[in-house]
Structure formats: C-alpha cells, structure tokens
Amino acid sequence: MAANASLPPWFEYRVTIHPHHTDYAGIVWHGTYIAWMEEARVAWLAAHGLTFADWLKAGVDLPVVDVGLRYRRSLTLGDTALIRARLEPSRGVRLVWQYDIQNAATQDTCVEGQITLAPVDRATRRVLRRLPEHLQLKISP
Amino acid sequence: MAANASLPPWFEYRVTIHPHHTDYAGIVWHGTYIAWMEEARVAWLAAHGLTFADWLKAGVDLPVVDVGLRYRRSLTLGDTALIRARLEPSRGVRLVWQYDIQNAATQDTCVEGQITLAPVDRATRRVLRRLPEHLQLKISP
Amino acid sequence: MAANASLPPWFEYRVTIHPHHTDYAGIVWHGTYIAWMEEARVAWLAAHGLTFADWLKAGVDLPVVDVGLRYRRSLTLGDTALIRARLEPSRGVRLVWQYDIQNAATQDTCVEGQITLAPVDRATRRVLRRLPEHLQLKISP
Amino acid sequence: MAANASLPPWFEYRVTIHPHHTDYAGIVWHGTYIAWMEEARVAWLAAHGLTFADWLKAGVDLPVVDVGLRYRRSLTLGDTALIRARLEPSRGVRLVWQYDIQNAATQDTCVEGQITLAPVDRATRRVLRRLPEHLQLKISP
Numbered sequence: 001m002a003a004n005a006s007l008p009p010w011f012e013y014r015v016t017i018h019p020h021h022t023d024y025a026g027i028v029w030h031g032t033y034i035a036w037m038e039e040a041r042v043a044w045l046a047a048h049g050l051t052f053a054d055w056l057k058a059g060v061d062l063p064v065v066d067v068g069l070r071y072r073r074s075l076t077l078g079d080t081a082l083i084r085a086r087l088e089p090s091r092g093v094r095l096v097w098q099y100d101i102q103n104a105a106t107q108d109t110c111v112e113g114q115i116t117l118a119p120v121d122r123a124t125r126r127v128l129r130r131l132p133e134h135l136q137l138k139i140s141p
Numbered sequence: 142m143a144a145n146a147s148l149p150p151w152f153e154y155r156v157t158i159h160p161h162h163t164d165y166a167g168i169v170w171h172g173t174y175i176a177w178m179e180e181a182r183v184a185w186l187a188a189h190g191l192t193f194a195d196w197l198k199a200g201v202d203l204p205v206v207d208v209g210l211r212y213r214r215s216l217t218l219g220d221t222a223l224i225r226a227r228l229e230p231s232r233g234v235r236l237v238w239q240y241d242i243q244n245a246a247t248q249d250t251c252v253e254g255q256i257t258l259a260p261v262d263r264a265t266r267r268v269l270r271r272l273p274e275h276l277q278l279k280i281s282p
Numbered sequence: 283m284a285a286n287a288s289l290p291p292w293f294e295y296r297v298t299i300h301p302h303h304t305d306y307a308g309i310v311w312h313g314t315y316i317a318w319m320e321e322a323r324v325a326w327l328a329a330h331g332l333t334f335a336d337w338l339k340a341g342v343d344l345p346v347v348d349v350g351l352r353y354r355r356s357l358t359l360g361d362t363a364l365i366r367a368r369l370e371p372s373r374g375v376r377l378v379w380q381y382d383i384q385n386a387a388t389q390d391t392c393v394e395g396q397i398t399l400a401p402v403d404r405a406t407r408r409v410l411r412r413l414p415e416h417l418q419l420k421i422s423p
Numbered sequence: 424m425a426a427n428a429s430l431p432p433w434f435e436y437r438v439t440i441h442p443h444h445t446d447y448a449g450i451v452w453h454g455t456y457i458a459w460m461e462e463a464r465v466a467w468l469a470a471h472g473l474t475f476a477d478w479l480k481a482g483v484d485l486p487v488v489d490v491g492l493r494y495r496r497s498l499t500l501g502d503t504a505l506i507r508a509r510l511e512p513s514r515g516v517r518l519v520w521q522y523d524i525q526n527a528a529t530q531d532t533c534v535e536g537q538i539t540l541a542p543v544d545r546a547t548r549r550v551l552r553r554l555p556e557h558l559q560l561k562i563s564p
Contacts (some may be wrong), residue, residue, distance in 0.1 A: 018465050019475075020170055020458045024163040024218050030346040031161060031316035035443045038313070042441050052442075052501045063356070064312040069349040074407075077165050078475045125356075159324050160334075161317045171487040172461070175454035176302045183300050193301075193360045205453040208492040215486070215548075219334045266497075302452055306445040306500050313443060359447050 008141050010084035011047065013040035014104060017079045027074035028081075033111050034067070037099055040085040041115075048138050058132045059122045062095070066116035073103065073110040080104035087139065093130055094118050095139070149282050151225035152188065154181035155245060158220045168215035169222075174252050175208070178240055181226040182256075189279050199273045200263045203236070207257035214244065214251040221245035228280065234271055235259050236280070290423050292366035293329065295322035296386060299361045309356035310363075315393050316349070319381055322367040323397075330420050340414045341404045344377070348398035355385065355392040362386040369421065375412055376400050377421070431564050433507035434470065436463035437527060440502045450497035451504075456534050457490070460522055463508040464538075471561050481555045482545045485518070489539035496526065496533040503527035510562065516553055517541050518562070 015021075015036050023029040045051070055062060075081055082104040088096040094116050101111040119128045130136070156162075156177050164170040183193070196203060216222055223245040229237040235257050242252040260269045271277070297303075297318050305311040327333070337344060357363055364386040370378040376398050383393040401410045412418070438444075438459050446452040468474070478485060498504055505527040511519040517539050524534040542551045553559070 016462075016465070016469075018458070018462050019164045019166070020172060020461055022165040023160045024165070024167045025160070025343060025345070026165045027345075029161055030349070031313055031320070034313035034316060035441070038443055039439075039441050042439065046439075061307060063307070063309075063353065065353050067312070067349065067351040067353075071345065071347050071349075074345070157321075157324070157328075159317070159321050161320055166484060166486070168486075171490070172454055172457035175457060176300070179302055179454070180298075180300050183298070187298075202448060204448070204450075204494065204497070206494050208453070208490065208494075210490040212486065212488050212490075301446045301448070302454060304447040305442045306447070306449045307442070308447045311443055 006089070008086055008089075010086050010100065011040065011044045013043045013083040013085065015039070015081045015083065017075055017077055017081060019077065022077055027076055030069075030071060033069065033101060033113070036081060036083050036101070037085070037097070037113065037115055040083040040099070041097060041117075044085055044087070045139075050135065050138050054135065056122070058135055060119050060128065060132065060135065061122045061125075062117045062119055064115055065094070065118045067113070068115075069111055069113040071111050073108055075103060075110050081110070082107075089141065093128055147230070149227055149230075151227050151241065152181065152185045154184045154224040154226065156180070156222045156224065158216055158218055158222060160218065163218055168217055171210075171212060174210065174242060174254070177222060177224050177242070178226070178238070178254065178256055181224040181240070182238060182258075185226055185228070186280075191276065191279050195276065197263070199276055201260050201269065201273065201276065202263045202266075203258045203260055205256055206235070206259045208254070209256075210252055210254040212252050214249055216244060216251050222251070223248075230282065234269055288371070290368055290371075292368050292382065293322065293326045295325045295365040295367065297321070297363045297365065299357055299359055299363060301359065304359055309358055312351075312353060315351065315383060315395070318363060318365050318383070319367070319379070319395065319397055322365040322381070323379060323399075326367055326369070327421075332417065332420050336417065338404070340417055342401050342410065342414065342417065343404045343407075344399045344401055346397055347376070347400045349395070350397075351393055351395040353393050355390055357385060357392050363392070364389075371423065375410055429512070431509055431512075433509050433523065434463065434467045436466050436506040436508065438462070438504045438506065440498055440500055440504060442500065445500055450499055453492075453494060456492065456524060456536070459504060459506050459524070460508070460520070460536065460538055463506040463522070464520060464540075467508055467510070468562075473558065473561050477558065479545070481558055483542050483551065483555065483558065484545045484548075485540045485542055487538055488517070488541045490536070491538075492534055492536040494534050496531055498526060498533050504533070505530075512564065516551055 021032045082102040084100040086098045097115045099113040162173045223243040225241040227239045238256045240254040303314045364384040366382040368380045379397045381395040444455045505525040507523040509521045520538045522536040
C-alpha cells in the first residue's frame with residue numbers, strides 16, 4: 001500500500017493466538033477477529049487519552065453499525081496477529097475504522113476490514129448529531 | 142448413578158456442537174461448557190415460569206460465586222451435548238446446580254460440575270438473606 | 283421485502299438471548315451474531331442432509347472469506363432472535379448466504395448481512411474449482 | 424497469604440477489560456476468566472521457553488481435566504485484571520495451576536482458582552505416565 005500523506009498512520013495492537021481463539025480447523029475462528037478489532041479501538045482511544053468512563057460520563061454510547069471483513073490468509077495457534085487500525089478522517093458523526101490485520105512475523109495481510117460506529121445518547125438511544133466537543137477534540141487528528 | 146427418591150429429576154437441555162464451540166484440538170474448548178450451563182439454567186427458569194425480566198423487576202441479580210468442573214470425555218464437532226441440570230434442594234439462599242453433561246448419542250458423561258449462584262440486591266450488590274417470596278415459590282420443588 | 287419467485291425461501295433458526303451473548307450495554311454484543319449465523323448455516327446443511335463429517339470425508343473445508351453486516355436494531359436479554367438465512371443461487375463455487383436477523387416477537391429486522399464461504403481442499407488449502415458432485419447436489423435448489 | 428519459601432513466585436499476566444468480556448450486568452462475564460487463565464498459562468510456558476509447537480512436535484496435548492473457581496469481587500469495563508498464576512510443585516504427571524486474579528489497581532482478589540491439566544498422547548488420547556524429559560526440564564522449578 002503506497003504511503004498516503006493525507007491518512008493518519010496505522011495504530012498497532014498485537015495479540016498472541018491462544019487455543020480459545022481457534023476452531024477445529026486449527027486456525028483462528030473467523031468471528032474472533034471482531035473481538036480483537038474492538039480491543040484495538042479501545043487501545044487507540046486509551047492512547048488518545050479516552051477511557052470508557054469518559055464516554056459514559058458524557059452520556060454517549062458507541063454501538064457498531066456496520067462491519068465489513070475480507071479474509072485472505074489464516075492465522076494459527078502460536079502466531080502473533082498485528083492488528084493495524086486507523087480512524088478515517090471524519091465523515092460526519094460516524095467513526096469509520098479501517099483495519100489491516102497481519103501475521104506479525106511475515107507482515108502478510110490476513111484480514112482487511114472496516115468497522116463503523118455511530119455515537120448515540122445513552123438515555124434515548126438516538127444517534128447524536130455531533131460528538132461532545134471535548135471528545136471530538138481528543139479523537140481529531 | 143443410582144436413582145435417589147429425594148432428588149429432583151434432571152432437567153435436559155441439548156446443544157449441537159458448532160465450529161465456534163471447538164478449538165484447534167478438534168474438540169469442544171473447555172470454557173465453552175460454562176456458556177451451555179448458563180443456557181441450561183435460563184431454560185430451567187423459563188420452564189418454571191421465570192424470565193430474566195422477573196428477576197430484574199424484583200431487583201435481584203444472580204451472580205455465579207463458585208464453579209467446579211471435572212472433564213471426563215471430550216465432545217467433537219457434530220456431536221450433540223445433553224446438558225442435564227438439577228437445582229439442589231435449598232441450602233440457605235444460595236442456588237446450587239448440579240450438572241451431568243453427556244454425549245447425547247452414547248449417554249457417556251463428558252463433564253460433571255456444580256455451579257453456585259448467590260442472589261444479590263441489584264442496587265447495593267449485597268447478598269440477600271432470602272429470595273423474594275414469589276421467586277422462591279417458583280423455584281421450590 | 284417483496285416476494286421474489288426466483289429466490290429460495292428463508293430458512294429459520296431461533297436463539298434465545300442469554301447473558302453470555304450480551305455486553306455491558308445490556309444488548310447483544312455485535313460479534314455474537316457471527317456465531318449465530320454459523321449455527322444457522324450448520325442447521326441449514328443438516329436440514330439438507332449434510333453433516334460436517336460429510337464435508338470432512340470429502341476432503342473439503344469451508345472457510346469464511348467475506349462478512350458484511352449492518353446493525354439496525356439491538357436485541358436484549360430474554361429476547362428471541364430469529365435468524366433467517368438463505369443460500370443464494372449459485373454464482374460459481376462460492377457459497378453466498380444472505381441473512382435477515384429479526385426480533386422474533388416483533389419481526390423487526392435487527393441485523394442484515396451476507397457471508398461468503400469458499401470451499402478449499404483440506405490438504406492443500408487451495409480453493410476448489412467445483413464442489414464434489416454429491417455435495418453440490420444436496421445444496422442445489 | 425503468608426510468604427511460603429517452598430512455593431514458586433506468582434507469574435503475572437495483565438488483561439484490560441473490553442466490552443466483549445462483559446455481560447448485561449456491566450461486569451466481566453464469569454466464563455471469561457477461563458480464557459484469561461489459559462492465556463496466562465500460555466504466557467508462562469513462553470516465558471519458560473516453550474511454545475505450543477514444542478508440545479505438538481513432542482506428540483503431547485494438554486487438556487484441562489479439572490476447574491475450580493471462587494468469585495469474590497467483580498471486575499468492570501476499563502479495569503485491568505492482574506492474573507497471577509503459579510504451577511504447583513509436581514504431584515505426578517498432572518500440571519496443577521493456582522490462580523489469584525486481582526483488580527490491578529486495588530490488588531483486591533476477585534477470583535481464586537485452580538486448573539489441572541493432564542498430558543495425553545495426541546494420537547491415542549491416552550494420559551501419559553510422564554512428560555517427555557526435555558519438556559519436564561523446562562517446566563521444573
């Protein structure tokens with residue numbers, strides 16, 4: 001993938017593959033990646049000074065509204081997955097995350113994906129028109 | 142196991158084994174049984190006329206406080222697990238569940254276990270001294 | 283959705299929502315649907331006379347190569363999910379499944395999705411050019 | 424717990440608590456701990472120079488045969504769990520692990536447990552009478 005000056009750099013999060021991540025085929029079960037992608041988002045937010053408590057205090061929840069995944073290669077017990085995540089430059093209030101999940105040893109891409117979250121008011125479950133400013137500032141590039 | 146007139150009969154709950162239940166060894170991952178045992182408890186409560194909403198409305202939560210499992214045989218993709226569950230005759234406010242998880246085809250016991258729940262007040266998280274009477278009546282033999 | 287004579291009918295698979303399906307927000311965790319969609323595929327295959335053992339014996343594995351999900355409404359503890367699944371009329375060797383996951387009580391669509399599987403040779407992990415004929419016959423309309 | 428010169432020190436493994444670890448009650452779902460305890464064992468083995476590949480090459484599998492857990496306090500989204508694990512001095516061929524899972528911030532014990540593994544021959548699934556010597560040496564104190 002060619003460098004692109006307008007995109008933020010990848011954030012990296014590593015996971016060692018344990019038995020409970022795999023299935024009978026000896027490889028990572030396809031649904032397991034969803035959990036790692038969530039963990040990478042939480043780690044990204046922490047690296048930007050935001051905890052879950054900050055969102056709760058602001059009365060904001062961040063449900064996932066869209067998931068797209070393409071599986072290219074499998075990962076196996078003992079491998080290390082390198083989850084590379086990037087928050088897309090803002091397109092409205094939704095948070096759109098790009099993912100490139102690699103085998104850390106070979107840097108081969110195993111799974112590519114995109115996950116979209118939509119901030120909602122915790123009380124009314126309505127989609128917010130904008131994020132509270134102190135949260136928006138933290139996640140802006 | 143010899144019949145015992147003083148014990149309630151086993152309640153039975155079946156699960157077909159899917160890929161996401163297994164691990165690289167091709168058998169059910171040992172932690173998966175915990176989820177099935179929970180499902181069997183919920184099904185038992187439903188069969189006794191109790192939904193989760195009933196417990197919430199009564200302000201009671203039912204956290205697990207103790208788990209004991211012994212694994213005797215494994216279960217494999219495509220097998221059907223027969224989860225046999227029995228609520229022990231009351232010993233105080235705690236709910237003590239016995240389990241005998243069998244391979245439904247052979248009736249061999251695969252996992253034996255005991256799971257104990259303690260009712261707590263949802264607001265204070267304190268253990269209750271007794272269950273609300275309408276709940277206690279439903280679960281008593 | 284208007285009736286469409288050229289599409290096969292929905293296959294239906296039901297799941298009662300248990301605590302282990304939910305997360306802190308009190309609703310079904312977004313990754314949980316992936317497991318239910320797998321369970322529905324396995325149930326569909328069983329209804330068409332195919333077990334996992336049949337695929338293994340034929341030397342065929344069926345990894346997921348593509349997942350797309352759109353979350354419209356949430357499901358909550360105690361709800362019943364109605365997973366409606368449909369195998370698309372064949373487009374080459376890939377199996378393309380459409381999903382419409384509803385709240386069984388209200389018939390509101392909660393999650394829509396598409397999951398694509400590609401048959402591979404279990405030994406070489408290469409994508410097959412066609413399915414073994416006895417398998418293809420069972421899954422054809 | 425008083426210091427005990429004859430016991431090995433605790434091995435420590437940390438996990439940040441993510442949404443997929445929790446349930447509707449806002450706390451870590453009771454079955455989640457089983458996965459973390461497995462992760463801590465794998466990390467312990469890695470710290471002792473043993474990967475899963477080493478066990479596979481030696482033809483040895485390590486199924487769990489016994490689990491005992493006592494839940495004392497809950498952990499919540501955003502907390503860090505400190506999983507302290509210790510392999511008991513050998514009692515025959517079984518590997519007996521003690522666990523003390525704490526809230527990393529307060530050092531309060533949340534879950535105590537013991538998990539026992541029994542090495543089996545991967546081909547015959549029979550329990551081994553002793554571990555292959557090169558494996559035994561690596562895990563001995």
